[in-house]
Amino acid sequence: MKVMQLLPELNSGGVERGTLEIARALVQQGHTSLVVSNGGRLVPELEAEGSTHIQLPIYKKALSSLWQIRPLRKIIEQHQPDIVHVRSRVPAWLTHFALKGIPASRRPHLVSTVHGFYSVNRYSAIMTHAEKVIAVSDSVVEYIRQNYPTCPPQDIVRIYRGIDPKAFPHGYQPTAQWLNQVYNDYPQLENKFLLCLPGRITRLKGHETLIQLMSQLKQQYPQVHALVVGGADAKKQAYLDELQNSVQQHGLTEHITFVGHRSDIREWLALSDVVLSLSNQAETFGRTALEALSVGTPVIGWKRGGVAEILSQVYPQGLIEVDDQVSLLRNIQQHIEHPVTVAPVTQFSLQDMCQNTLALYQQLLQRK
Known part of the structure; x- marks a missing residue:
C-alpha cells in the first residue's frame, strides 16, 4: 500500500x-x-x-x-x-x-x-x-x-x-537521579501526597476547580500538595498570572506548584498519587489520563467525553458526575486516606x- x-x-x-x-x-x-x-x-x-x-x-x-x-x-x-x-x-x-x-x-x-x-x-x-x-x-x-x-x-x-504500554509501563518508577533533581528544584514536593493536574495552561483545563479543591483540603490534609504540569504559551501568559494571583489570594502558595512545560510527563504521572482530569469541556479522547492509568496512578475525572470512556473501562471508581464538587472532594479524600494502585491496563x-x-x-x- x-x-x-x-x-x-x-x-x-x-x-x-x-x-x-x-x-x-x-x-x-x-x-x-x-x-x-x-x-x-x-x-x-x-x-x-x-x-x-x-x-x-x-x-x-x-x-x-x-x-x-x-x-x-x-x-x-x-x-x-x-x-x-x-x-x-x-x-x-x-x-x-x-x-x-x-x-x-x-x-x-x-x-x-x-x-x-x-x-x-x-x-x-x-x-x-x-x-x-x-x-x-x-x-x-x-x-x-x-x-x-x-x-x-x-x-x-x-x-x-x-498508547504504547512499553512507553508507560505498569508500576513505573522515576530514577533516583530524576527524583533528586526534582526535590532539589522543588523541595516542597518531598514526602507529600501529590495531586497532579496535567495539561496546557488554558481556561479549559479546570485550574480554578483545583484551587477550590486545595482550599478545602489544606486544613485537614497538610500533606497534600497540588502539581500543575504544563506550560502557558505567550497568548496565555495573562491567564497564568491570573491563576498565580488566585493561588496567592487563597493562601495556597505553599500548597500548589506550577512546574511549567515538561517533556518528562511519564515521570510526573508516576510520581503523582492521583491525577485529575477536570476540563470544562468534554475531551475527544484523554490520552494523558490513559498514560497515568497505564503507569498505575489513579485518575479522578468528570464523567464526559473520551476520559469517561477510558475511566469506565479501566478505573470506574475515578468517575465523578460533571461539576459535582462534593463527590469530587469526597473521592479525593478517600484516595488520600486509602491509597490504591490501578491494575495493569490491557485496553487502548x-x-x-x-x-x-x-x-x-x-x-x-x-x-x-
Missing part, C-alpha cells in the same frame, strides 16, 4: 503524534508512507523512521491557501497513493478540490479522522465527506451522528487512539490503533 497523510504542521500534539504512529506502522509492515504538511520539528523523526515528508503550506485558514490546490493535485498525481488520509479541516478542503481535478478512475481512496469536537458548520462538515470517517472515541461517533446526519452511519469507524493499545487503521485501508483497497 501507498498511504499519504495530510495535516497542517508537524510540531506537537495528538494529531501529529497519531500521524507519526501510523506512518511508523506502515513502514514496519512494508508499505510506503508519505506525509504532506508545512513541516515542523517532528519531520526529522518521521523521516528517520522511513517515511517521506513533502512540504506544502496547507495550514492557513485563509483564502490564500486555495493557491495550494494545484500543487497538491500535482503531488497526488506524481506519487499516486492508494489512500489519502486527511486529519484536519484545511488539508481536507484542499484535498477535496485537488481530487476533483483527477479523473475518477485514478483517484485514491479518501479517509478522514475526526480528532476534535469542531464547531458545527459547513467548514467542519468536510471532515465527514470521506469514504471512511475515523472517530477517535464513541463520544466523537455521537458528535458526528448528531451534527452531520448526512454522513452514513456505516462509514463512521470508531478507532480509539492508543497503540498496536490496536495501528492494526485497525491499516485494516481499514486494506478494506478500502479491496473495493477496487
